[in-house]
Amino acid sequence: MKINILLFITFGVLLLSCSGKNNKSDENQPTDSLVVISVEQFKAMNMAIGNPTMVKFASEIAVQGVIEPSPNAKAYVTSPIGGLIKSVKVVPSSVVKKGQALFAIDGPEILNTQTLFVETYNQHRIAKANFERISQLSKEGIASQKELLQAESEYRILDAKLHYHRILLGKLGLNPDEIIKGEFSNEAYLVSPIEGTVARVETSVGKPVTTCEPLAEVINTQSLLLKFFIFLNQVNSIKPGQKVEISLPGGGKAYGSVISVGLDANTENKAVECFASISLPANLVLISGTRVSAKVFTNFIEGWALPRTALHEIETGHMVYTLNGSDSLSYFFKKVPIQVGLIQDSIVQVFDSTLSNVLVKGGYELTVEE
Known part of the structure; x- marks a missing residue:
């Protein structure tokens, strides 16, 4: 009778051991190396699972530049005859049409x-x-x-x-x-030669007018250029037509393309002057003379990518969390070291195309807790 009881207890222990291994996680993966997240935690932390996608990465060169009007987007208002300023009809920042009267003169x-x-x-x-x-x-x-x-x-x-x-x-x-x-008419009017915004007014009522003195400057803020400089060791990488991303004050972005690459290097710093066009939304206004940073995209390559939020730094490089299994109550994630390449905005190039079920959002909280 004692032998039968002993056999029964042993058989029960074996059953419990087998049932402990019967789940959706990898049987060869030690349970103590997995990160367990409950279904409630997964939802509360807005976690998301995804796979690498094939995208085009751009090689880029960081540059510093200044916003300047194009040659036909800047005009000075002058008088073809002498006289006296009778009235000033605009102030700096006034938006004017081509042919609009800016000054009245008499004499x-x-x-x-x-x-x-x-x-x-x-x-x-x-x-x-x-x-x-x-x-x-x-x-x-x-x-x-x-x-x-x-x-x-x-x-x-x-x-x-x-x-x-x-x-x-x-x-x-x-x-x-x-x-x-x-x-x-006993008075005449000096008009704007272009459509744009009055940048400066350099006269006042009663001041004599001469034919060689500029009275105002008008700039068309919708026809601006980015002037930037490239060092000699980079100039062969810059070509007309390449896309440019401009970081604006306040965090905004503007885009354009390279339109010219200089042929002479600056004698002081051996830099070559280049220009890029700028495409602006109708509601965005740039100020001439603003200094900005920009990226010139010189080459495009295809590669696998993950969101930057999926990667986490470790002592040996980077790692991601991949889904190892799940049940009705929990998700089981394992840490996978990974090699990364180009980093572009919110995505990172990865070289392991076999990755799947990667925790692409919410993993930061796991790293912090550890």
């Missing part, structure tokens, strides 16, 4: 300009009629070739003068058709 030259235009207009009409008359007489053999050439010369000269005066009046914001009717 005797304004009336003289309008008078000369009317005189030239009337002389042009007479010269045109005379040229047409002599042309007809020349065809009939009545007028000489010399008379025809002289009449044509007078007409062409006055035609050029009239065209000049029309352009001048346009720069002064005056309508030639109204002036011909006798509607003279």
Whole structure:
């Protein structure tokens, strides 16, 4: 009877031992090396499981640069005639349209300009009629070739003068058709040559105006460039068309592409000047002269990638948690050392394509607890 009881106890112990191994985890994996997470913890810590994906990684060169307007995106407002500033209609940061009046000026030259235009207009009409008359007489053999050439010369000269005066009046914001009717203005207007934002105003009411003095600067903030420098040992890696990512003050991003690579190195630091275009959303405004950092993407390679949140630093490098098994109550994760390559934004290149069921989110809490 004692022998039967002993056999029964031994058989019960063996059953318990076998049932302890009957779960979804790897039988060869020691249970003390696994990290156990309850289903409730998994949900509460917003954990997520995923697999490596094939993506394109970019080789990049970090550069420093400055925001500058393109050659046609910056203009100075000047006056074609002398006068006095009568009123200033804008302030720095004002948004203006092409042809919008920025200053009003007055002075005797304004009336003289309008008078000369009317005189030239009337002389042009007479010269045109005379040229047409002599042309007809020349065809009939009545007028000489010399008379025809002289009449044509007078007409062409006055035609050029009239065209000049029309352009001048346009720069002064005056309508030639109204002036011909006798509607003279005692003031003229200096207009913006481009659409953009007023960067500087360098005059005030009552100040004399000269033809060589800039009165304001207008910049089109939607047509800016990134100027950056590349050292000689990197210049062969930079080519027009390469994508550029620009880090803006405040944490924003802008994107563009390389449009030119310089041919001369700076004598001081042996750096080559390069330019990149900038594509900006309509609601984003950049300030000319802003210093920024940027990345130039020089080459693209394909590779397996995991989110940066999946990797954890250890003494020998990096590791990830992979799912070893689960049951209705818990998840069982094991630590897997891993070799990493390129790091780009929120992803990291990994070289083990056989990885699967990786804890891609929430593993930081596990590392901290350990």
